[in-house]
Structures are given as C-alpha cells and as structure tokens.
Amino acid sequence: MTLGELWGQTGEWLKGTGPDTDIIMSSRIRLARNLAKYPFPHWASAGQLEGIISDFEGAYKKTDYFKGALFLRIDELDSIEKQMLIERHLISREHIANPEHKAVLISEREIISIMVNEEDHLRIQVLQPGFNLHDTWKLADKIDEELEQNLEFAVSSDLGYLTCCPTNAGTGLRASCMAHLPALVMTKQAGRIIQAISKLGMTARGLFGEGTEAYGNFFQISNQVTLGHSEEEIVDSLERIMKQIIEQENTARNSVFANQRLLLEDRISRSLAELKSAKLISSEEALNLLSIIRLGVDLGIMKGPDRNMLNDLFIQIQPAHLQKKEGKRLSAEERDAVRAEFISKKFNIQPIL
Amino acid sequence: MICQVCGKNEATVEFTEIIDDEVKQLHLCDGCAKEKGIEMEQHFSISDLLAGISGLDDKPSGEEPPLKCGKCGMTYTDFQKIGRLGCGECYDAFKKNLLPLLKRIHGSTRHIGKSPKEIDETDGKKKISEAQELRQQLQRAIDMEEFEEAARLRDRIRALEKKAKDKP
Numbered sequence A: 001m002t003l004g005e006l007w008g009q010t011g012e013w014l015k016g017t018g019p020d021t022d023i024i025m026s027s028r029i030r031l032a033r034n035l036a037k038y039p040f041p042h043w044a045s046a047g048q049l050e051g052i053i054s055d056f057e058g059a060y061k062k063t064d065y066f067k068g069a070l071f072l073r074i075d076e077l078d079s080i081e082k083q084m085l086i087e088r089h090l091i092s093r094e095h096i097a098n099p100e101h102k103a104v105l106i107s108e109r110e111i112i113s114i115m116v117n118e119e120d121h122l123r124i125q126v127l128q129p130g131f132n133l134h135d136t137w138k139l140a141d142k143i144d145e146e147l148e149q150n151l152e153f154a155v156s157s158d159l160g161y162l163t164c165c166p167t168n169a170g171t172g173l174r175a176s177c178m179a180h181l182p183a184l185v186m187t188k189q190a191g192r193i194i195q196a197i198s199k200l201g202m203t204a205r206g207l208f209g210e211g212t213e214a215y216g217n218f219f220q221i222s223n224q225v226t227l228g229h230s231e232e233e234i235v236d237s238l239e240r241i242m243k244q245i246i247e248q249e250n251t252a253r254n255s256v257f258a259n260q261r262l263l264l265e266d267r268i269s270r271s272l273a274e275l276k277s278a279k280l281i282s283s284e285e286a287l288n289l290l291s292i293i294r295l296g297v298d299l300g301i302m303k304g305p306d307r308n309m310l311n312d313l314f315i316q317i318q319p320a321h322l323q324k325k326e327g328k329r330l331s332a333e334e335r336d337a338v339r340a341e342f343i344s345k346k347f348n349i350q351p352i353l
Numbered sequence B: 001m002i003c004q005v006c007g008k009n010e011a012t013v014e015f016t017e018i019i020d021d022e023v024k025q026l027h028l029c030d031g032c033a034k035e036k037g038i039e040m041e042q043h044f045s046i047s048d049l050l051a052g053i054s055g056l057d058d059k060p061s062g063e064e065p066p067l068k069c070g071k072c073g074m075t076y077t078d079f080q081k082i083g084r085l086g087c088g089e090c091y092d093a094f095k096k097n098l099l100p101l102l103k104r105i106h107g108s109t110r111h112i113g114k115s116p117k118e119i120d121e122t123d124g125k126k127k128i129s130e131a132q133e134l135r136q137q138l139q140r141a142i143d144m145e146e147f148e149e150a151a152r153l154r155d156r157i158r159a160l161e162k163k164a165k166d167k168p
C-alpha cells in the first residue's frame, strides 16, 4: 500500500458492517507494550529511540499480519498528512506533537495500526467495524504474540506489562466502542448514562471534537482499569455495558419514533435541506446534521444514503481531508465553504426520501 | 506557541492531564484553559493521586537518599514531577511508593491476564528459546534452499511446540 492508496480508500472500520453497526460504529482494542532494554520514549536518547524503531521494523516484518502494510516515519510527513492520520483514527494527537523519532505501521485495510515511540514504545491498535470486541481482542492478542517472538517486552510477574504511565500497567489494554447515541442525546438521557458508566470503571467522551463535547452524538466508551482483571474480563465487562447502552438507545429511538414522529421527520428533512443547500458549514455543524440523517436511515424514515457513505463522510469532511482534496492549505472559512460544497454534491446526487 | 485547542490565540497556560489512556501536555490560551477547567475536574492527574496518599510526599530526610532507578537514573522526585516513569525497572525501584498508587488507580496491585510465553513458567523459557533458535535456522535453511534440512528443522520445532503446549 502507498500513502496515496491510503488516502483514496475507506478504512474497514467505516464500512458499516458487523453486528449492531447502526449504534456501535466500531470496536477498538489498544495494547501498550514496551521493549525491556530501552527507557520509555520520553526518557530515551535519540539513538535509543532509533534503536526502538529499527528493532520494531525487524520484528514486524517477520509476522504474517503486515503484508502490504505501510510503515511511516512521522517526521517525513507534511502537516496535512499528519493531521489526516489523526482524522482516520490511526494515530493520536500526541504522536505528532514532537514528530522526531516516531513512526506508525498501518495494515492494508487500516484494521491494525501500531504507533512507535508514542507514550509507550508500541501502541498496538486493532479497529473493526460494528460491535465486535471479542474478535477484535483475539486479533490484537495474536499480533502481540507474534511480535513477542522477536521482541522482549518489559514485564514483571506481579504487575504484568510495564507501561510509561502507571494508569496503563498490567494488561496495557484499553478496549473501546464508538457509539452513535442520537436518541439518548435527544431525550436528554446521555448525561445520566455517562455518569452511570463512570461508576462502573468506564469512561465516555466525545469521539469527534475536543473535550467533553460529543459532536455528531458519537461517544467513545472505554475501560479505565488495566490491572487486576484479565483481558477477557475487561472485554466482557465493556461488552455487557455496551449491550445495555444499545438497549437504552433502541428504547429511546422507538419512543421518539412512536411518540414524536412528526418532530423527528421535521428534524430530518431540515437537516437534509441544510446539508443540500448550505454554502458554509463547520465540521461541528456538519457532524450534528449527518448524525440526524444517520438516525433517519437507521429508523427507515429515509431510504438512503447508505451507512458506508455516511460513515466515510464523517472522516472526509474533517479539515485535513478537505485540504488534501483541494491540494492546498485553507483558512477556516475556506474550509467551511469547501465542506459545504462537498457535502451538497454528495446529497444532491443521492436519491433520498 | 499557539493554543492547541482553538488554534488561534497565543498559548499562555501549560498543563498535564490524563484522559483515560493518554497523558496530554497541553498548551492553551486563557479562554480555552478556563473551558478545560470544568472538564479537568472529571479526570484525575497523577499528582492529585500522589497528594491523596499521605506520607508519600514527605521529603526524604538528609540521611535517606531519594529513590532512584539504577537502570535509567530517574528519581522518584522526577516521577512526581512528570507523572511518567523512566523505564520498566522503575516499577521495582519505586515499588514502595508505586504500589499504593497502583492500588488507588486500579484497585489492585496484581496482574491477572496474559504474559509473554517465556515467563509463563521457568521451565518453558528454555524450550521457547530453543524453538526460536530453530526457527532462525529454519529460515536460513529455506533461504539457502536446503529443503531437506528445512523439513527436519520444521519437525523438531513442531515437536517442541507440542511438548510446550501439552505441559499441565
């Protein structure tokens, strides 16, 4: 895979396939791993950081999982490309803050990505569409096992995998689901549910946008505790909680559909009209409108567009992706104009309603 | 430096926060820092946690040298400042103080879950290393197109792996 091919494709996790994909857009597993012989990245010398990169390169090439994968040094990317990797959920914001001696490995369909020299030496991420935590964990487990054949990880028999920040020690596992919860937000229940989740050792935050703001009604829900529970236990308990959230969202959807049908249809057609005819649109606005359209499709009020296109739009309308399409840097207002034009084209060619 | 949240104003405030898996070092403008203030309360920081554990912040007396990791040179004071450890050995060097912290974060100080194959059991260690060695020989044999030798090595690897698996 080349960088150009990466930008041209839709990541597997956006395909809108997999179980309960109307509510759970994707499932993610992340494992933090460190090589025993080096200090953690923030405490390592430039030479050591390069050693980590080359040790990892040697090891991943011996596994079966990365045929056709793309290995990128962050400091060789331009600023738009770096931002695009963040928008595609392949790397974190922290990974580009100081790009020297950092790298990322991306598998062909963007299911697997491994950040090198982020907070830990390796951050292994597996990202799959739909509600699919167990399979996602199994794949992460296998990759981990293959890498460990050729890399000696920092572990202790008491504390498990040793990580740069003690909040990740033990399993080094962070499991998460990206959930689309428009009906819970509409019926003002989302806040209550997020509070309940945090009492169960999980955290919820907005998927798009900064901080607690959940643009487009997308939430990322993940485990907080990594030590003292096995990987299966962690995955199981997140799965149980997500099942309850799915049920609550479905109940809220049915109630809105049954009791406020006209209000709902009104919101959907207004959203559609705005998406079709706006001349300037911010990404926050666009995400919120697209969320309503997605709900309309899920509830069968609208026949199209399909979920794949909608999911892909959530990424394509982000600032760096727009600038890549235009082939130049754009001011915020220019971006809003380009975004509006791009979205309006997409919606005006689709037969809808 | 420009504010990392709004990307417009000059950053005047710097702080470290921990949001589930990530320690973030953020440079913010006044306005965004204020907004973040509300949000920060919901997340905990390592220094808050340390402050919450009595006795750990006590300055070491003149006779007692501060805890220091023999491998990477990080001191416990460094860790308190940065909120991140220097290397895997630091866990051992700072054990006395880290265990209460881990207990507070995770409610546990004992890992239950997978470990690399090699440390599964002391006895298993040698066998896996042997298998690794054989695997390298196998790769060499394949590269040299010595297929008879390769087949022989493959069988030996299989036997070793079976033996490791069958162990109770």
Ligand SMILES: [Zn+2]
Residues within 6 Å of the ligand: B003, B004, B005, B006, B007, B008, B009, B028, B029, B030, B031, B032, B033
């Ligand atoms: Zn700002």
Ligand SMILES: [Zn+2]
Residues within 6 Å of the ligand: B069, B070, B071, B072, B073, B074, B085, B086, B087, B088, B089, B090, B091
């Ligand atoms: Zn150390």
